[in-house]
Amino acid sequence: MEPTGCLVSGRPAALPTDDAALVVQALRGDRGAFETLVRRHRRPLVNHLYRQIGQREAALDLAQEVFLKVYQSLGSYDPRYRFTTWLYRIASNAAIDQFRRRHVPTCGLGADGGDSNEDRVLAIAGSDPSPDQILRARELASRIDRAVQRLPAEFRQLILLRHRQHCRYDEIARITDLPLGTVKNRIFRAREILRGELADLLEP
């Protein structure tokens, strides 16, 4: 079964109306409500943009710009759609503008990406992993990051929205302004590429 929609704070949205309610409060002048929205979506958004741009500082600056745009246009948010769909649509347009303005070079997200290992969050089963487990998990995360980063830009954004943000196909089509069929086709092709890239990891 398909997931119910884009992620909120890295987990499937339990209460999809929460964001919409915060938007209403923000429109009434409650800045705290908007702050809650920023805190909730900052990490997934910044990392999504980072994977588009490949530069940490540029991603942080762009995310800040996106949140300010979101605030200024809160009044045009349509609560029939998820807040995350709207947020990532604005972010997607901002990233495209950024590319047009600055021709941002993309680079790998491994150790040369400018982020320290301390910044990396590793999903390791168990509460007390051994150094060997930590090392292997880091290598795995790094391999996957690199494989995703090597995808053509038009595939990368779609695969991240689908598998990282858990957006539905129709939401991705809305965010990227692409026909639904194109979204499905590109995600399929992106998975094929990733399966090829990570073939040695995928050996059962």
Place this chain on the structure above:
Amino acid sequence: MSVCDRLRVILDRFANGEAAPDESLVAARHLAECTACRIRQARARWLAEILEREMSDPVAVDDEFVDRIMRALPATPPRRDRRAALRLVRLGAVAALALLPMRHIGFLERNADFCRQEGLPATASSLRLFAGAESSIPAPAQLLGLVVDGVPQLARMPWALDLLPLLALAFGVIGLLVVGSSVAGFALSRLSDA
């Protein structure tokens, strides 16, 4: 092209939990008899798992990021977008204007007579109000009654020429209701802004 090749897209969707029920059935039947596709299926599931579980969020975002945004926000709250409401008002006004010429061509009264004969007194009364045959102002409940009561009777109307005007009448009534509710919504939002 082999069956496996033809089913590649469906099998990929099935592995990722995105297949429609009929596609799932096709995929499950094929997987039951194809070892190669079962292996590919396992790889596809594994890819989905590691993309979701093992991929890191490499950039940490601290509270300073939030503080910078909050400091940069304009002092005044964002304004509500009223373009959609304005479009509704314009549409409603146009629809309501459609009522005006109908008052002068007599079809409202003819339809009122027909509705009275058919046992629809509320609709007949509302039509007569619009035709100007009755002097009181129609109440919102009457307008709504006209739409709810009268529109389903369109198919029973014996004269084809009057069907379209009656539809326009219903459209006009809905338009009036939309205008009324939009104006009320505007007034309420202005009051809440104030």
